[in-house]
Amino acid sequence: MSQIYDLSQVKRRNLQLIAFEDGLFDLLLGSVYMALAIYPVTRELLGPILNLVLYLGWLALLVVGQLLIRYFVSKPRIGYVRLRNTLAMRLLFIITIVMVLVTFGLVLVTLLSPGLGSASDVTFAPNPDRSYLVELITLLVLGAFFSFLGYMFGVRRLYFYGWMVGLAYLFSVYMEHNAGWIFFFPQAIAAGVILVIGFVLLLRFLQNYPLHGE
Amino acid sequence: MESKNKVTNETGNDHGLRELAQVDRLIHEPARLMILMVLYTVDLADFTYLINATELTDGNLSSHLAKLEAANYVEIEKGYEGKRPRTLLRLTEEGRLAVESYRSTMQQALQNMKGEPDKCA
Numbered sequence: 001m002s003q004i005y006d007l008s009q010v011k012r013r014n015l016q017l018i019a020f021e022d023g024l025f026d027l028l029l030g031s032v033y034m035a036l037a038i039y040p041v042t043r044e045l046l047g048p049i050l051n052l053v054l055y056l057g058w059l060a061l062l063v064v065g066q067l068l069i070r071y072f073v074s075k076p077r078i079g080y081v082r083l084r085n086t087l088a089m090r091l092l093f094i095i096t097i098v099m100v101l102v103t104f105g106l107v108l109v110t111l112l113s114p115g116l117g118s119a120s121d122v123t124f125a126p127n128p129d130r131s132y133l134v135e136l137i138t139l140l141v142l143g144a145f146f147s148f149l150g151y152m153f154g155v156r157r158l159y160f161y162g163w164m165v166g167l168a169y170l171f172s173v174y175m176e177h178n179a180g181w182i183f184f185f186p187q188a189i190a191a192g193v194i195l196v197i198g199f200v201l202l203l204r205f206l207q208n209y210p211l212h213g214e
Numbered sequence: 215m216e217s218k219n220k221v222t223n224e225t226g227n228d229h230g231l232r233e234l235a236q237v238d239r240l241i242h243e244p245a246r247l248m249i250l251m252v253l254y255t256v257d258l259a260d261f262t263y264l265i266n267a268t269e270l271t272d273g274n275l276s277s278h279l280a281k282l283e284a285a286n287y288v289e290i291e292k293g294y295e296g297k298r299p300r301t302l303l304r305l306t307e308e309g310r311l312a313v314e315s316y317r318s319t320m321q322q323a324l325q326n327m328k329g330e331p332d333k334c335a
Binding site: 007010011013014017076077078079080081082083084085209212 | 251252254255256257258259260261262263264265266267295298300302
């Protein structure tokens, strides 16, 4: 009750209800990261071009699917709201769009980057001297991005997601270069955790927000 | 010049508490305050959203909205989205000013209420 006197808390609650309450954001995020964990395997099977087409198609399907579920399932339960077009909201919107584009760019770069080679590559040798600067930067970018989102929207699990996914990516690349793992197992586990949280949130949402007739 | 909100006489009946008497009682009711605070932060919301945001029951929300509409604090627009009825709610300019006035009055009153309460033995 005390938070109703705090306008910034009310604004945050509005954003949480619209964007994070139904768990669809988590499911989308988990699906994208799961796809990125599997991509080295499918690239072995399909080749880089077909793999890229497959992943872009999958990404489009996820985004469209999420929008449809949000429109037909979440919106009738949460209700309709139009937020005020304040300077802070516009700024938040622009920053979010830029961050999403940067993430999308990173996904593309990852998908297009050359891999280690064939899974059956007999010349594979561990490379303990490899620099992990790019992966460390990715960890910091993901950690900072999700922490920013978590802070702005007041959603604490986003802090956890950012650092977990960043660390999982670093560990996956390390294992790829030192143990020859083609499947990004740590990243798949991180994506699995996000998917489980998303499913739990979606079930809880369906239970807590029944359809409402006026 | 002594401020109106400070102690000004020996009877002690002017300790800034008069601010509280000026509070808009229509807004001061917790459920209505919740409704207004939510509507203050958005441009427009429908009935379902307001139920979720305030966690009030349908009947409770309807009766409070009727009072707020009668005071011209809230504008209610009934319509349809497809075949489903939809009630859109928006804070009027008068309602927005009333919320702002309420906030400043309460902030002033609470500021004047500083100090340690007497402790019982």
